[in-house]
Amino acid sequence: MKLQYNEPENGIRLIKFIGALDLSGSYGIEVEFVRHCAGDNVRVLVDLSEVDYISSIGVQMLVNAANSIASRGGKMALLNPQPSVLDVLDLTGILQVISIYSDLDSAEAGVLAE
Numbered sequence: 001m002k003l004q005y006n007e008p009e010n011g012i013r014l015i016k017f018i019g020a021l022d023l024s025g026s027y028g029i030e031v032e033f034v035r036h037c038a039g040d041n042v043r044v045l046v047d048l049s050e051v052d053y054i055s056s057i058g059v060q061m062l063v064n065a066a067n068s069i070a071s072r073g074g075k076m077a078l079l080n081p082q083p084s085v086l087d088v089l090d091l092t093g094i095l096q097v098i099s100i101y102s103d104l105d106s107a108e109a110g111v112l113a114e
Contacts, residue, residue: 001020001029003016004016004018012108013036017029017051020052021054025058026061048078051081063094079104099111
């Protein structure tokens with residue numbers, strides 16, 4: 001699992017995961033991911049377009065981060081998951097907790113909206 005971080009001029013933190021978001025993948029990037037999600041009123045987009053597998057551990061990491069960000073006045077959304085990953089997210093009910101977008105423009109608008 002790899003994590004790429006970018007913060008464009010609009011202030012939204014864009015975090016891209018590449019690989020499998022399972023036990024070993026989550027373990028390898030969780031500290032860095034949490035660090036990039038730190039702060040008050042942050043806006044975070046998590047790009048899942050290159051995640052080919054997600055386990056319950058990966059889902060839990062995303063939910064924990066989203067809850068932590070929300071508790072500090074921020075917002076997190078997921079961007080462009082592959083169909084198999086989206087199926088898992090849908091089955092877990094994460095869609096009721098974290099918004100999912102299929103394109104960058106609508107995702108940016110979604111996390112910037114209050």
